[in-house]
Amino acid sequence: MSASRRRPGTGTSSTWSGCSCSCPSTGGEPDALTRTRYPRVSPLAAALKCRCPRCGEGRLYKGFLSVSDRCEVCGLALARGDSGDGPAVFLTFILGFTVVPVALWVAMSVDWPLWLHAVVWTVVILGLALGMLRPAKAYLMALQFRHRASEYDIPETPESRADPRN
Known part of the structure; x- marks a missing residue:
């Protein structure tokens, strides 16, 4: 036809x-x-609260960055979502773009020894990166659910129960 x-x-x-x-x-x-x-549910609201992208209530993580297998409220298979390296890459660019100019401005404005700059900016970047990593991963997973929800609701088979990445 x-x-x-x-x-x-x-x-x-x-x-x-x-x-x-x-x-x-x-x-x-x-x-x-x-x-x-x-x-x-707004992807941004779900990400900032680190909650399930479908119901907005269940916890997304069971550890620091370990995604729960299922949402305890709505039963969504959260382990099927995969943000990959996206959050780390985005945060590298965002923090590099924002922190480096501030560090250069501080280096030109004050007369700190070099070791102090190394300590201060290492702590600042690590603190910001670790603090923003969970919401960034949650945001990418919420966007993935918003635009490809069918990937989360694939019927389970005995093989997929053994390996949550399937």
Whole structure:
């Protein structure tokens, strides 16, 4: 069947968003997974509280950066989300862009010994990086859930229960 003869909302002739991978062309509807039972949670709000991206209530982490297997409130398979190295890379760029000019300005303004600069800026950068890493990872996971919620709700198989990364 040619693209011009397909019924609206299917295949490459979808006009819902002009994309063949839009929700009507793939058989679903926008936010079908999140709209059914749970209120829409802001990714930023969920990230700042380090809470579940679907319900906004369950704890996201079981350790410092270890993601919980499931949300204790809504049962979302949190272990399926993967932020990779994104949070560390973003924080490296953000902290480098903001802290280095301040460090240069302080170095030009005051006459500290070199060892003091090394100690102060190491503590500042480590403190900021470790303090911002959890919310940054939570934000990327919340954005991943917002835009690809179907990856979190794949039905479990015996193999996926053994390895939460599947």
